[in-house]
Amino acid sequence: MIELLAPVGSKEALIAAVESGADAVYLGGKMFGARHYAPNFTDVELAEAVRFAHLRGVLLFVTVNTLLDDSEIPVLVDYLQHLYKIGVDAIIVQDLAVAAIARKVVPDLPLHASTQMTAHNLAGVEFLAAMGFSRVVLARELPLKDIEFICNNTSLEIETFIHGALCISYSGQCLMSSMIGGRSGNRGRCAQPCRLPYTLVDAKGNDVLGQADAGEYLLSPKDFNTIEVLPELIRAGVSSFKIEGRMKRAEYVAVVVDSYRRAIDRCQASQNAYTVSEQDKKDLAQIFNRDFTTAHLFGKNGRAMMSDRRPNNRGVRIGRVLSYHHNSKTAVIKLDEALSIGDIVEFWVKVGGRVNVTIQSMMVDGKPVTEAKANTSVTIPVNSPVRDNDRVFKVFDAKLMDRARAYFTKAEAVRRIPVDVTVTVSAGKPLMISITDADGFTGQAETAFLAEKAIKRPLTPETVSKQIERLGTTVFALNKLTCHIQGEVMVPVSEINDARRRAVEQLETERLARFARVPLSQDRSIANLLPQKDTAKFKFSRKPELVVNVDAVDKAMAAVDSGADIIMFGGESFGKRPLSADEYHETAAYCQKHGRQLILNTPRLLLQNQMSELDKIITLFKELQPLAISVGNIGSLHILKKLGNIPLHGDYPLNIYNSVTARYLTQLGLSSFTLSPELNFVQVEELAADKLAAVECLVHGYLTLMISDYCMPGSFLGGQDIKKCNNACLRGPFLLKDRKNELFPVATDQYCRMHILNAKELSMFSQVPRFIRAGVSRLRFEAKYSSVSEIAHITKLYRELIDQGENHPLIVKDKINTIEHDHVTRGHYFRGVL
Template identity: 65%
Template sequence: MIELLAPVGSREALIAAVEGGADAVYLAGKMFGARASAPNFTDEELVEAVNLAHLRSVKVYVTVNTLVDNSEIPSLSVYLQFLYRIGVDAIIVQDIGVFKMAKQIIPAMPIHASTQMTVHNLEGVELLTELGFQRVVVSRELSMDDIQHICKNTATEIEAFVHGALCISYSGQCLMSSMIGGRSGNRGRCAQPCRLPYTLVDEKGNDLLLDADAGEYLLSPKDLNTLELIPELIQAGVTSFKIEGRMKRPEYVAIVVDTYRRAIDACLAKPEAYSVAEQEQKELAQIFNREFTTAYLKTSQGRKMMSDRRPNNRGVRIGRVSDYQHQERVATIKLDEPLYINDIVDFWVKVGGRVSVTVSSMMINGQKVTSAPAGAEVAIHVHAPVRINDRVFKVFDAGLMERARSFFIEPNAIKRVAVDIKVTVQEGQPLEVSIHDSDGFCSQAQTSFIAQRAIKRPLTEEVIAKQVERLGSTIFRINTLECNIIGEVMVPISEINDVRRRAIEELEQARLLPFQREDLPRKKYVARDFLLSDIVRDSDDVQQPLLVVNADTIDKIKVSLESGADCIMFGGETFDHKIITPKIYKQAVAIVHESGKQIILNTPRIIKTWQMDEVKRELALFQELQADAVAVSNLGTLQIARKITDLPLHGDYPLNIYNDVSIEFLAAQGISSMTLSPELNFSQIEELASDQKVALECLVHGYVTLMVSEYCAIGSYLGKLGTGKCNQACLRRDYWLKDRKNELFPVVTDQYCRMHILNAKELSMLPHVPRFGLTGIKRIRIEGKKSTVDHLGRMSKLYRELLDQGEDHPLLAQDRMKTVEHEDITRGHYFRGVL
């Protein structure tokens, strides 16, 4: 079965999804959902929503897909128990710690892996399957071949996005909103900085796209639309077709769900005859679009994937201005599409932005009309100047919106369940109503009144039918009605109405019965309830953290060791687009070990199917070289690393390690050291327990990666990527994205042609180095890939000195830190935290 999964951010959207034909919906309560700005549902509304959906045989999945802090675990545990009790069909999670908690608190609850878990390869799916996940929502960056490879090699349900907004960064790997404004996407409060304007500049601040006919929204992708690809997605083996849009209006949900429902049904019925009508695409565009793309499913589209001129709804182009009367403020539009009264149009004015007009009246050849066909020239009043040849877009189609609203504002259900009703009555017996619905559920009810011999007006089939067929706002419709009236009898109309109502209520309860669960003992859990043993730290046993430097060249390794680094991290993605060869890896290990220090060999953050063989060879090489540890950044790499090497494993910060339970869980998977999420503040870090088996690490210095993306702005606009072959413009110079506040974000590309956007400000925790030892942190790390050799050497030396001398260091004792820190530094989230 192919499941159509709809987004629900409000009760109206829920009704729209159900009536539009969704097989399942996903929504959130007021806590722990990755769309905190949506209306979402109170506990009482969740109960109502689940019952409403279940009555119609629609499943309900609740998003519990934010990173969870230790202090939130008691509330989370109560919430999980509540979701189980009310019959939620599955929860969707990002935080691996939440998964562990759910498996312990509500073991029978199905769990889906959110796209925020960044699962983008078969190996990641295999690990989650072993752990007990029922379904995996794969990353939106996968190609059709990637999806097919995963589906054909796993029995786990695979869910893929088919329509709606796209993130330009891999989901779960974006820190941009968090670091810029403190609103974390991993915590459900993304401020969407990707939809803001940026300029691609060089080291002198020159705009490099002046001659490229580019818009200014360089990180804003078009919306996903896979209507044409439905047959291929079905053939690939996708279980669930997911529509994005919990922030969207219910009208959007109605139209998109209805369109995809009809498309999927048509494809399943006659796949060889499947086609997409132009009108369907027009309606999808009309309800909301930033223009459409198939993203990465078929090919790398470069700038063709981007909505760089408008980051929000474009509407549908309906024509151009053919005449404008300034005195009368009347614009004449040569129409390419029909126009109706109450439609809203945007004039894309060449100078001055947009002019939005609600069409309250219009004229053709001087005659008032209520509609105008394509090809006509129609005159409408405008409140601001427009120009001849300006393009006109319809952003609100009154007729389409009326149809959309019919899905959720009609008093009665649109799609009903067919029932067969039998009424039996005879003198001396109660009137009995039996109902069987099309799904096999049944109910029965009797009147408390005993039927009597009729004196004047005996019951007839017509009288019974008139009362029994009054199903009103219920979800049922009569298929057949059988009346078995024995003799001439009388039963009051009120009794017939009452027994009909009770029979319907019993049928509703029968339909809800399969979703009911046994009540579990209610308990409020805390973090230590999920740990194998109590963690006790001796505050007097303060150990000096080791200094780790993450380098990407041999020269940086050498200068870091000379400056006092205890451990080198090396490998994974390079920021200069260069490949690290086996020879370079061997050289790096030899240099570090000859210095008597440790080396952690890194693996790429993202490993798609086409990279997997290469990474497996690298892991075998790491084993041969006997590195001190191997760093992994995604679940797929963890899966293969455990099979190929017996070296210690380090879990890097892209795993989003945010609470004690995640630490415990990953340790059980073989990870012996971990880099904590850079979104944690000092107070949270101090709360995280660590036993002697797990060394916790914090990032303290460098340009932190804010985004990692399959899309490359440099290649798309300067490298001619859309032509099919990139000219590697990224190798010619350094690049930055400049935002509205003139902040400069470094843009680099790795050897896999992925784009990494780094923070505009350099993280620096120099004044606070002594505090890390007091918290129990075992290692502090400098991110040196973006640094010059000289700068990395200076910073490594300073951190070494501060670790060794502590509060006695002259820079701290004399408050002279400004002499070694430049202006563009940040303390990250250590003191402010995230929302």
Template identity: 65%
Template sequence: MNRVVELLAPVGSQEALIAAVESGADAVYLGGKAFGARAYAPNFGGEELAAAVKYAHLRGVLVYVTVNTLVDNSELAELAAYVRHLYHIGVDAVIVQDLGVARIIQEVAPGLPLHASTQMTVHNLEGVRFLAANGFTRVVLARELSLAEIQAICRQSSLEIEVFVHGALCVCYSGQCLMSSMIGGRSGNRGRCAQPCRLPYTLIDQQGQNVLQQADAGEYLLSPKDLNTLDVLPELIQAGVGSFKIEGRMKRPEYVAVVVDTYRRAVDRLTAGEQEYIVDEADQKDLAQIFNRDFTTAYLYGKQGRKMMSDRRPNNRGVRIGRVIQYNPGRKTAVIKLDETLNQGDMIEFWVKVGGRVTAHVSQMSADGCPVQGASPGMAVEVAVTAPVKVNDRVFKTFDAKLMTRARSFFSGAQTVHPLPVTATVEVAPGKPLSILLQDKDGFSGRAETGFIAEKALKRPLTREAIAKQIERLGTTIFVLQELGCHIEGEVMVPLSEINDARRRAVEELERARLQRFERPPLPETSRVFLPAANQRKKKDDGGRTELVVNVDHRDKVKAALENGADIIMFGGESFNHKPFLAEDYQAVLAMVRKHDKKIRFSTPRIVKEGQKSGLLADLALFNQLQPDAVSVGNLGTLQMVKEHCSLPLHGDYPLNIYNAVTVEFFRHQGLSSLTASPELNLAQVEQLLIPYHAVLECLVHGYLTLMISEYCAIGSFLGGLHTGRCTTPCLKGPYWLKDRKEEVFPVVTDQYCRMHILNAKELSMLAHLPRLMQMGVERVRIEGKKSTPQQVAKVTRLYKEVLEQGEEHPLFRQDKLDTVEPGNITRGHYFRGVL
């Protein structure tokens, strides 16, 4: 294997930056104080960011900055200024989620490379092709792909492909999760995820009973293990992956140092052509020791079911080092039979059968009654404990003092861990200045001369040794003297202070030469940015009418919606009854809609993996025959396929994350005639999107919204034996819910692709505020009816239709009886609170 692959490290602080660079990263990704998907990391201010770029570039390390959040209209001007700053300080690329953000970057900083964040949910070749056509240079693929799918994409991609190789996993497709947002107002799409996936849940049935009591399952049903691909690196390189990305901008610098160093050595062995690649067991132990929730290869070899989940513990579990063989309550000590080494200064944790965890700092320990500093596997050692433990309790090391010392050596010392060797050539002759030429291994050089003209020495002429002593003084720089060439003519004298000054200036010149390769041409003084004016907002014409869209997945629900006033039927995509949509379903629904003289919009799935594209193509061929009024898309890859294989009007659904007016404009230019706004927008933000000449805007107003869509299925994993390679489809035997620690219950449904959808515990209802949406100029409002029965669809559709027709003159408003028809357990979503 001689393919060069980039090792990309996470950086959340200055110490983590040093750790990443010194431990061998080829590139780092980090965030500023705004617009990054890890808002709770320390991150970098403006001057800090510039210094970080210079620090990395001097060492030949590239810097990518995360601008990977959804951006509000009010932030667009600040974003434009920030992007220009990134360009000027030499950032090598920006990582982007919001296509409106990408459009602004292309306008205000042309030439600044764009990387598509995993938040864009790119999971097939068409998604990559779409981004290639729109100016991106790299795509970070979704973490749900198999090795075969990654290989298929890499082999046909014109862009660089980046994949995650280590670190935390999201249980939901990145960019599609609304759970943190809807539960607590902290949006993952805005960089403030509260990680509800790491909280405890119970899987219950219709009677409210815990169905996993006999399944030997933990309570952290949405908490994946950590990704570890150290064993899989050869296959990933063979697949054609261009960049290996390590997750962890929220992690401490010691974690960055250990993980990057481990993967650096592995990648170097592979790219050097090592015949047999064998992972050192000690490296795997170090990776586990620095942080793990246990490890998994995620979906690289297919769905693993419960084997992928850390259902018993959502945080670091450390490394198991042995079991308790004796507890001494009088002395408050425990004797541990060791399977791994234990040293003074380590931290350990006892997994007590009853009562949770007991932690202990190993400040002292003894073996056979004698104090010891360290102990090896097989030994029995006695340590102090803070609470009772029991015989056979497992013991885990959560802090390894020696490993942490080694990790800190990468970033805590005054000297550079991996200095750059330089060759120095010094020339001096009477009547001439002394000159110093420094050259590094990359071919860059710096030269300086003394201001002093060499004179004939009267007492102590310059010697090679004296010159070497001054030139070697490079300790505060990134360089180390490897070789010195001295050319001294005659017996000359130059003051040592002059030599030191020339050396300093030669170093500065060498640094400038190393940095020059990263310089870009200056930007024009002004660049146009699309910033919608407040007075451009569209008001509803007197003769205008807000249309009612109803999204359903069954013919009976279509009938119910049509008979009760729906203007547009949305049908297809994912079913919430696990059954696929057949050609005769589309044909029958179209006939019903046409009979009622209404409109029909056929949906496409949110996720279409490589092996599922043939099914979508068959559906598109059918749609071309049936001629619905529009086809709805919710993913970039699907959009690319529909544009290539379908000639019908296009609708952009909310999974596209339509959050600002520039994104609206982007998709309008892509041929989308209507769009569903992000459900994370508040009313004021929605109003900002209602601008003349743009696509028709649609808002979700009722129903159970999907909070997560996942390749992992909790039902199949713990009840269906999914880890065995074949699921018994328990999801077909009845409805299930996830109950959280606050007794909220979230419906869980599976679609025809065996993907899990977690729905909101509360039903969205904007019936009481429908007149306001109408007055704002919202062209369409939508009911999500896939979770509802036909009877519920009929009732809700009729109510919304009546209010759309009568407005505040409806009896429910005049008699103040809205609370009699709205369900009790409802939410207004983000319309009145927005997100952080």
């Protein structure tokens, strides 16, 4: 069975999702959810939502998919226990810490891995299986062939998105909202900077897309829509089809779920004759669209997947302006689609932007009408001037919204459960009512009143039916009534109604009993839940080591010559050129000659067809015998930890935000790790004080804010088909200019992935003494975007600051800031994130 999973951001959306045909819903409480700005549910409302869903046979999953601060652990423990007790069917998790705690607090509560975990290959799924997850939501960047491969090679349930908004960055890997405005997507507060206008410029500030017919919303993807390719996703083996949209209105949920419900049912009923109705296509577009795309399912789409001219709902085109009459302020529109009173239309004016009009009156052939059909010319009042041939879009369809609202505004249920009722009665005995539903559950009740011989009006099947049919606002609907009435007997109507009510209550209890859980053990103190510290494996030095992360041999040499203790080398190369084995050997030899250590980097992301490259990398790295191999995703970690004989470093894309995640990963074999750049100084100091492993902090460089399989320069300047790309990205440097004229460097790597870097360079020169006092083991300079001369200069300064600490002349004279340029940031070290 294919599960249709619907988004729920409010109580109305919950009703809409269930009544329109969802098999399961996902929603958030007031804490730990990745959609903090949705209405969400209180603890009491969550319990009510679980009962509402379970009574109707619908599963309910709760999002606990944000990164967790150590101070939040006691609250999380209580919250998880509450979710378990009220019968939540699974929690959706991003942070490894939440999963580790849940395994101990509520071991019988199923875990689903959020797409925020960036599970994008089979090895990542296997890592999560070993941790106790029962389902994985795959990254939205996966092609269909990778999805099928993973489904065919795992016993876990695989969930994929099928409809709704797309993130341009790999989910769980985006720091843009966080670094720009302090609102972290990893903490549920994304400000969606991807929907803002940008300009792609060269080093001189010139707009390089002026001749490319590009819009200004260069990071805004179209909406995902797979309704026409559902058979292929079903054949791939996907278990759950997920609709995005917890921030959307209940009407949106109703229309999208209803359309996909019928589509899935048709698909499963007639595998070889699947078609999608034109009305369903129109409804999906009308309720909300930024235009539609299948994203990466069938290969990279480049600019074809981007909604670069409009970042929000564009509606459905319904015609063009034939003429505008200034005196009467009316426009004549030739309609391609029907138009009704109450609809809202938008004119895409060639000069002046958009004109929005709510239809309150209209005329066809000089006569007032309430509806105008397609292929007619309609006249409507428009106060602002529009031009001949301007396109007209319907952005609100009154009839569609009325139909959608019917799913959640009626007192009676839309999708009822059929029941068969048997009524038995004879003189001297109570009337017995037995109700059996379509799933085989039964409820029974009898009257307190003993049936008496009727004097005037004996019970008949017709009189009994009138009372039994009154199922009203319950979820049940009478399918069949069987009456066994012996003799002419009488039972008061009030008694029959009371027995019916109690039989229904018992049936509801039976339906809910299948979701009952074993009571929790009482021994769940927090002290017993957290991994125990083990400092025996690691020895700490008084001052931190200086790490420089580079992607070229000459950069590595410059860092060594300027005083770096450790060179981090490899992974993604911003020159778009993969590093050769000779370059690895040359760098390793140079480090060895000068008594420096080497950490070799693995790629941050590896899709399934790139995993063979990891095998080659591992073979080479084992030969070079580095200090450690760095891993940035759970798939690579799963593969590398099996080797056992090479120390592993966990890089910051693993989102190590708290002590539980840090301890869990060190117990898996990490000898060092880079903390999340979203942590503030106090959090860093607390984690460093654990003395668990070598703790590394990013202190300098242009940090990657987004990593995407969409390459902007290649898409607009190099050809949409990646196979025909002319490597336009190499004509750079390119920068992304925002509304405030901030310039974000754009780099591409050997996998044709785009990295958008922070507009400001992280610089923590002045805080080196504080890092030393905190006991941080390593300070890291992200230098891939820096020139050789910059690397030499910056590395030398950090070397001096680490060696001299508080005694450095610039610190003594309080002039440390004089060595920085004007465009620097302290990241989150002082402000933290929301």
